[in-house]
Amino acid sequence: MNRQEKAQIIEQLHEKAARASIAVVTDFKGMEVEEMTILRAKLREVGVDYQVVKNTLARLALNETSHSVLNDRLKENCAVALGYEDPVALAKALSDFVKGSKKLALRYGSLEGKFLDEEGVKQLATLPSKPELLAKMLGTMNAVPTNFVNVFAAVLRNFLYALNAIKEQKEGGAAPAAEA
Structure with a gap:
């Protein structure tokens, strides 16, 4: 050479x-x-x-x-x-x-x-390889807003259940008084 x-x-x-x-x-x-x-x-x-x-x-x-x-x-x-x-x-x-x-x-x-x-x-x-690490990071980043939405939806759902229970209680309590 x-x-x-x-x-x-x-x-x-x-x-x-x-x-x-x-x-x-x-x-x-x-x-x-x-x-x-x-x-x-x-x-x-x-x-x-x-x-x-x-x-x-x-x-x-x-x-x-x-x-x-x-x-x-x-x-x-x-x-x-x-x-x-x-x-x-x-x-x-x-x-x-x-x-x-x-x-x-x-x-x-x-x-x-x-x-x-x-x-x-x-x-x-x-x-783990670079694509695996990126996938895990994106999964973690996606989990935060998803969990927030789920928690917020659960609060609204429970609030709706409470309103329905109050409505049913008032309708249930008002109906017997009207018949008598």
Whole structure:
């Protein structure tokens, strides 16, 4: 690989890392090409870029990004997964794949500039996804006005029941007096 190719790889990875909210470094030693292709396809489904890159090139690319905290730890063969929208989706996709693969291993990651060890990435995978959290939030926000309407309707209903009871009492009390 010549200098120009290396510079292009560094530039592309730097641009991706600058946009990414999460970066996770994995160990892929011993993985077959077919398994790596399946992994890349699953990661692409959730909007994740997965790239095998030399450590020196990765260090240069991650400089001046929020993921530069990974630079000192880049050793041996590794690949970088970069997620842009939902960090939980990346962590879940990698964790699920690791469960079925004996070769792929999570090492560490960076979430918006904060270092995550392997356990931190696994814990991130246990959180609900962004759409699930939005649905729960909207459900909670919708529950407040719905409950208010139900409480207000119950007050009006009880008031109506009370008025009907008074009406029936007056009609019931007035009818026997009129007959006598």
